[in-house]
Amino acid sequence: MITAQTSASAEVTAIDSAARWPLLLLLVSAIKWLVLSGVLALIASIQLVQPTFLADCSVLTHGRTVAMQESIFIYGWAANAGLALALWVLGRLGGSPLRATNWIVGGTIAWNVAVTLGLIGIATGDATSIAFLQLPRYVQLMMVVAYGAIAVSGVLAWAGRRTEGTFAAQWYAVAALFLFPWLFTAAQMMLLWSPVRGTMQAVASGWFSQGVWTLWLAPLALAPAYYIVPKVTGKALPSYEFAPHSFWCLLVVGGFTGGRHLVGGPVPAWIASLAIVSCSLLLFHYFVVFMNLRAGFGRGSTASRLVAIGLLAYVFGGLVDSITAFRDIAAVTQFTFVEAAQQQLALYGGFTLILFGAIYYAVPRLVGKGWASGALVSAHAGLALLGVALLVVSLLAAGWAQGHDMLDEKISFPAIAAHMRTWLLVAVAAQGVLLLGNLLLFVNFLKTACPSAAAPAENPFRPPATMEATAS
């Protein structure tokens, strides 16, 4: 076993060292938001079993807590971490050090200031009450500009790449960089600046919230996954010739799932039908991702195992989404915790676990030394897996009971709440486990990234020689 010091530093190239500080800034912001979002998620889940909890505090009504938690999970954690890894992948595959790194730093600061202001806005009564777009409109313009500044570097790395051919990791990263600003400004225009009429708002908001997942977050997660799996296994991806079809399937069909949650709602039925069909068509994408990256499911380091389990959750989440979209199933699951379970499976199981794995893989290469504590890495990985599993299972069980109870008009709402109580308590525990795990990640990240940190402990990764020998 090679010691951590030599192994990781042997791998640090000029490409990584140029990107070190900007990307670490993005990552530290991301993990800080993740911890804060965990605190809010814990509060919100306690409020579901104990309605009086913090009810007196106008800043933390259940609705506002949920809005803040959702906003900082997506625009705090997912955006910062996803961008950091997308830029890292683009830099490495582009073959030259990232340019315009000052833009990344400026953009990151502006983005996080905007998210903080937006959070204060929600707490003081400016929430928009639109899913995934809760931040008040006065910070959204700043977010678009800041996002553009961060993305400049990725676009330059893509445009100035040394190789003529491109890799799947690059497609997904570039797609996410480009599509989000369009999606975000279009949604703002239609919903906040010049709102469309009546239930069109529900249609536009559905198009946006599904787009956030299929056109932005899913590509942000797949970019590092498509980069890391072949690096770790050292083999070409099987069925790689299908990867472009799967990519375009996600982008073209994904946006049409917008009416996914409007089944039975006060909109023309074709909107929901189109979304149900699209959810089924997307299974092709999920299937190809599984075929391409199945090699990652073998034995490996904590990092590659997290990526592999995240991919499994990603594929499974897509499957659950397409099943619960059907009208017969939706009649039971619509408006219940089953939908929350599906969302958590995708956002926490799929996106977040893949990103955890990617962070464990990328950070040692960025800082030039192994993680400060291998024990903390294993502890966090274990807690994250346990937390996600508990959360998804408990929400599914609670939602299934809730859905069946709701179909029987004789069962009152207090009775439904009583039936779900046990499962919702498990969900509270799950949020606690996740929060604890993320705190460990935060501590370990700070210890690793701080320049003055002491000599690192054991290296949780396989010797780099086996990985670097097969650089793509």
Add this chain to the structure above:
Amino acid sequence: MKNGPIFFLGLFTALTLSWAGTVLLSNHQLGALSQYYDENESAAFPLHQPGLAARGQLVYADLGCAACHTQQVRRPDFGADQARGWGDRQSVARDYIFQSRVQLGATRIGPDLTNLAARKPAYDADDLMSLLYTGIIPGTKVLTHPPYKFLFDERPVVGQTSAQALKVATPAGSQIVPSERAQSLVSFLLSLKNTYDYPEARPMPAEKKEGEHGAKKEEAPAAKKEGEKK
């Protein structure tokens, strides 16, 4: 994917297609939906919201009420919405045309509120104020709603008790008075009454019942026709 501009164009097309296919197309169908004029009643429906109710809808949005309550009644064979007394007909797009921020909601941790003011027995302002303050459903002893005491002021009684004071136990010499926000919120909740029976909201004739899709799809052209007539 070697060709940068074509790749970029592909990304742009993918996004634009889905936008056009979902948003633009449905806007073409729903965007110009207008009131339905009933000659028998010499009135057009839906009615405009009263000003206080429109303000209350913003309170509803900023407190995040939609995190637990929906505002949509589904058709009789889809869920037990109507059996639960949430409405006598399904909600249709026309119900919402005057709302500045439509909040259909996605979770039913609490009951649907579309027709709150048309419930039997109906809630009055006192009931809703007391529900918001104590969290206890009127007529029961179960606490299921968070008690939002911050929407109310505790004031000393000077002279007479305020006409708006809540009928709850308070320390001697003080009273609980709803704030302006509480009043507009309750006014909004009491304006939620979609009882007018539009032609597009009527159930389909029995012979079309065999295909769920067929039955549901009829709603769209019907709604469109009505929109064009106006």
